[in-house]
Amino acid sequence: MTTTTTFREAFRAGLRESLSGDERVFLMGEDVGRYGGCFAVSQGLLEEFGPERIRDTPLSESAFVGAGIGAALGGMRPIVEIMTVNFSLLALDQILNNAATLLHMSGGQLAVPLVVRIPTGPGRQLAAQHSHTLEGWYAHIPGLRVLAPATPADARGMLAPALADPDPVLIFEQIGLYGTSGELPDDGGPVDITHAAVRRPGTDVTLVGYGGSLPTALAAAEELAADRVAAEVVDLRVLRPLDEATVLDSVRRTHRLVVVDNAWRSGSISAEVAARVAEKGLYDLDAPIERVCGAEVPLPYPRHLEEAALPAVADVVAAARRAIG
Structure with missing residues (x-):
């Protein structure tokens, strides 16, 4: 059996399932709490899980991505949302020089189980500074896993295995798909994050x-x-x-x-x-x-x-x- 749902709702379902299933998981980023997310993906989660698990951050991508790296090193399972992919460039030092390299540079002692969610791409008339498709840039970096869900099942099911991965995982969420609908299997669970x-x-x-x-x-x-x-x-x-x-x-x-x-x-x-x-x-x-x-x-x-x-x-x-x- 399947249910017709929007990509936005599928992403939210993945967040809700991960937050419910593991108390180490928390979400943080700009406007993810009280506002419900820039694209309404986290709407309602603050009321459901409280401000300790759904954390609004200051407008400093480098700071809150760095905080996510520290939390991951400390045993938590942070999900960091960067508002759009262009703003991820402000945290590129943390992503490239810290998250992606620490496992290698520590001789396998320091895993960084961090998930970064990044809305990406065109389709909403957000013009030249907010419509980038930069997934390929990040796919160039050893030490990262880079995911690009394009179906509701992947939108919901990629988050759980991403959180279980010892390496940092970037999930690029296509902005133009958020409001579109697709079929979601009722019995769907975690999906493969290794194969096409x-x-x-x-x-x-x-x-x-x-x-x-x-x-x-x-x-x-x-x-x-x-x-x-x-x-x-x-x-x-x-x-x-x-x-x-x-x-x-x-x-x-x-x-x-x-x-x-x-x-x-x-x-x-x-x-x-x-x-x-x-x-x-x-x-x-x-x-x-x-x-x-x-x-x-x-x-x-x-x-x-x-x-x-x-x-x-x-x-x-x-x-x-x-x-x-």
Whole structure:
């Protein structure tokens, strides 16, 4: 059985289950308590769990991410929310130079079981300074696990295994998906945070997406199906460590690859996926790899320009048709 729910409600359900199941878990960040979260994900949790477990912080990302690292080192299981991904840059020193390195630098003695939730991406007309897709930057950093849930089941189920991971985990929540709805299994629990997932089987071309680009890939596959083209859709889900095996297995079946990425093309996750397939699956390809990415401009504010700067279904369909030839 499944229930139709919004991504916002699915993320909230994951938070509620984690807070209820382990007294070491607490949530902190800007406006997560009394205001209910910048995107209303934590709405109602302050009343349910109290101010010791749902903590509003000062406007200092470096300070409260650092406090989360300290709490994790002290045996707690902190969930830190950074309001949007652009503000995460203010805590990059703590994330890169402390959270990601302490286990290595201590010879395995100091694990940092910290979870950082980061709303990311375009779709809400938040303009150039608040619409970044920077997951690929963080996926570059050894010592982190980087997750990008794109289904309600992952939105709810990724948090529990992330909290159980001895390494710091960043969960990137696509802002444009918060208000959208999807099916959530009634008996769903923790989900795999190691492997990619095939969301739609196919034999003619592989479409790879993650986070906010997955709905575009799925919609393109549906349009291609009307022309009797069977597109397989792979949801990366985990950006570090990248599950290249699932992508390579799909390419062996379809012999063609299109990567869909809302981020800028240069130095992106799409570039990494394309490089790994070229390195390890070149002879399985019957056509050049196609990439459909965000335009390399600061994201515009007007809705029609924001949409024009992002991968469209028609762009993905056209790339798939080029690959098929």
